[in-house]
Amino acid sequence: MSTLKDMIFDLSEANGTPGEEGEISNIIEKYVSKFAEVKKDKFGNVTADMPAGEKTILLDAHTDRIGMIVTGIEDGGFLRVAKCGGTDTRVLAAQDVTIWGKEPVYGVVTSTPPHLSTPEDAKKAKDFDAILIDTGMTKEEAEKLISQGDRITVRCPHGEMENGRIFGAALDDRAGCAAIIRAAELVLKEKERPSVKLLFSGQEETGGDGAITGSFNLDADECIAVDVSFADAPDMPSEKCGKLNKGPMIGVAPVLDYRISQKLKATAEAKKIPYQLELMGDSTGTNADHIAISKGGIRTGLVSIPQRNMHTGVEVIAVDDVESTAKLIAEYILGGGLDA
Structure with missing residues (x-):
């Protein structure tokens, strides 16, 4: 049985630059088709539907790599x-x-x-x-x-470090893809929950076009986007960085729905899931910016996985931060989402 770490490595090794996400979309389909019907749209996005309650929560992570x-x-x-x-x-x-x-x-x-x-x-x-x-x-x-x-x-073979940390190429945002797959698995058997839709979107690295088209076609009441963000290291501005092994970073920004951010924070505290805040005074630089203004607007939150060496062949994350990200999202869904 594959572990979360195995899945992250499997996803991160795949090809899939913007506009050429075919290989990674096939690997994602392999994982998601075990528990949901998978579709691919004209733009190369991969989507899946997990129906349950009347409310629908969309989970997004991007598939493309630089x-x-x-x-x-x-x-x-x-x-x-x-x-x-x-x-x-x-x-x-x-x-x-x-x-x-x-x-x-x-x-x-x-x-x-x-x-x-x-x-x-x-x-x-x-x-x-x-x-x-x-x-x-x-x-x-x-x-x-x-x-x-x-x-x-x-080319960068993946590898393991101390304290549960791993390195490799394309962990931005294949780690996010793994997190929403894991979150979906955690809520799968629960019947008393909102419906969940998954969007594995293409072309984020060249402007977020996949999230724009994908979210437009998926009717959702709210969304949680998952990406990576900066983890601290020497000479990095600490106020702009999270810490490895300290949990997911809950985004707070003008474009994000503040109530979702607060509900995510309250959920983490209630379920004793480690978390950090990521405070931004403008846009987030993620798919959340596009999904929030899709159609007539979708209330959107952002959860990010701390990462060192972003946009290199040796990006570094902590596996437990990915697991905590998945658990936070799953508990948010099981708690009914916003206004529950």
């Missing part, structure tokens, strides 16, 4: 690329990558040795226009397997 897109093939088999989502150029040099062509092709982002770098080179990361990927092939060989528009992801 990456790159091939814009050209140069002499020597080097690839020109553009970012696909919020890829951080500061950590790309010398990274090994997978090019998702006619078959997977492994490559390496080029890096200038320090002996040949100028003082100016040392002060800044390369612009994306200057990044090249070495495929080890000739141009002619590369063109047989790789085309403009193919996607690229950083």
